[in-house]
Amino acid sequence: MSENTAPLPLKEYLLALEPTAHGGLIRKSSQEYDIPESEMLDASASLNPFGTPFEHPYTGLKIESLLEKGLDKMEQYPDNRYLEFKKAAAKFTGMGVKPENIIPGNGSTEIIRLVAECIIEEGDTVLIPQPTFSEYEIQCKVLGAKIKYIHQEELSSLDGEILEEAKILFVCNPNSPTGKLLTREEVIDIAERCARNKTLLFLDEAFIELADPSKSIADMAEGNEFLFIQRSLTKSFAIPGIRMGFGIASEDFAKVLDNARLSWNLGCVADTIATTLLDMEGGANSKFLRESREFIETERNFLMEKLTRRGFKPFESSVNYIFVDISEFSMNSTELAQRMAAHGVLIRDCNSFQEIGNQYIRIAVRTREENERIASTIKLVVNEWGREQAEAMLDTNIKNASDCGRLGSNFSCDYYPCHFEGQDCTFCFCPFYPCKDERTGGQWIESSAGGNVWSCLYCNIIHEPEVVDDVLSVLVKEGRNKESIKKAWKNALETRL
Structure with missing residues (x-):
């Protein structure tokens, strides 16, 4: 930066933000x-592993037709009222939700930002149970909020003192990343305590259609000014590249949020596809x-x-x-x-x-x-990692044997005694594994993942002190490589089998 250039007029707390890595x-x-x-x-x-509705013919939906329909509107501004979208979202949710309760959103992140912008002033406290979706924290920090972390287990016992100091409590149900789904009764209790203490409950139900939509409390939004519910379509319909979602709030609250959101936040394609998906017969309980x-x-x-x-x-x-x-x-x-x-x-x-x-x-x-x-x-991956660790230990033991003459019995082995008393554990990891020679006592066993795997459970030979001496005499002198392993097998084991 030039000495004569003034610093950008940014809010200082924004400088510590990290970009979203997804x-x-x-x-x-x-x-x-x-x-x-x-x-x-x-x-x-x-994302929904069942795929998109476009992959299942019985839905009657074809992405090509929807794209063509949406692109027909490309040369005109979207109707910022999004009347059809709101009607379809209310129908999809059910539970008495009306179009007037719906706020269109360009995916979860934009909805979180919208609510934060309308509620938070710099220095306000928000409550975030950890671990949970990181965007709550990121979007609130942009507005200058102070983040107070609590544990997920504390949600059921939050007292008035903690809630009174917070503008927003974020609850993800089911929670990401843990996958835990709170019961409807548990969420109602949290919502009622938030309302009594004038704390907004931001309830993220982004995954509820893939868990159990009957646990939703969307029917409570109209009667509770301190409740906001978020829904996301991208997870349920496996189309994260088309950003779309919606919020649910009381009619008065929804009107304010709808007026405050970015105009035309759903483009013609997202609006067309989202409205069609939401309008599927059965809504959240569609086939x-x-x-x-x-x-x-x-x-x-x-x-x-x-x-x-x-x-x-x-x-x-x-x-x-x-x-x-x-x-x-x-x-x-x-x-x-x-x-x-x-x-x-x-x-x-x-x-x-x-x-x-x-x-x-x-x-x-x-x-x-x-x-x-x-x-x-x-x-x-676990097997590769385990082999690397074991081989590193083997190389260390061989080096120690070279430096010290030999290790003798390695009684400090974590698995001692894994075979028999008097064993020598210099080769805790067998340099010949998998030898596939049943004369050693090793055998093929069925793997838990299917197929057969070589097991050394009943092999004792590599732990016999005299065998260890003979193997070490080769590996210490020649190092551990394919040729020295073959030679050590021939000298130390072949004559004993």
Whole structure:
């Protein structure tokens, strides 16, 4: 910057903002790992795995026809009243919601910003239960709000003192990334406590159509000036590239928000497609969405079982993604996500969520074939990582043996005694694995993921002190490579089998 150039007249708190990192992940990973985009599986974005309504002929919807219809209006401004959209959104929601309760939005982020702009003044406090959708925090910070974090578990016991100091409480139901769905009674209780303390409850129901729409409290919006409900269409209909959503509020509140929103915030294509999708027979309980929920439940149960078998700790979920605790692994969430991406599968590293650390991931529920690929890729990555760690330990032990003469019995091994008393654990990781020689006591066993895998459970030979001496005499002298491994096998094991 030139000495004579004045600094930009920006609000100081804006300088610390970070850009949203979503979008473009497939292209970025494809380029980084040299994998064609068409071969990347995105299990980081939580979209309806049942696909779009356009993929199911019984809906009678064709994207080409809707695009043509929308583009016919390209040379004119949209009708900023969005009368057809509001009518369709009210019909879709049901529960007594009227068109006058609807505020059109260009996706979730714009709706969050709109409400924040209309409610928050610089220095106001907002309550955000963690972990949850990061856009609440980002959009409120743009307005200069002070963020006060609470834990999700505290929602049921928030007292008046905490609520009184807050302009907005954000609640995501079902929550992202955990997938937990609060009951209707629990949400009503929160809404009533917020109203008593004049705190706006911003209730994000973006995923509720994929969980259980009967848990919505949209019917309460008209009678509660301190309640705003957000709905998103992009997740339920798997079309995130076409930004569209809507808010639900009392008629008076909705009128203010509708007047304050950006004019023409839905373009002709988004307006046409959104209105048509919302107008489907049955609304949130249309055949398409009912079958979507059934499909998600089946595939979520399948993927949960696979993840549990891998030793992960998946949390119970009500929706199309699974929150997973990987704290028992030495590999953190960032490294796991990177290793998965290198094999063409993208998962969500939850390190970006508030104060959550690097011990959690989120995995989207996909189709059966894709879920099998996710599970097999996790197994591959964990096995590769484990082998790398074990081989590093093996190389260290060989070096120590070279420096010290030999290690002797490694009684500090975490798994001692894994085979028998008097064992030598210098080779905690067998340099011959998988030898596939049943004379050692090793055998083929059925894998939990299907197929057979070589097991060393009943092999003791590599832990016999004299065998260790003979193997070390070769590997210390010649290093660990293919030829030295063959020679050590011949000298130390072949004569004993």
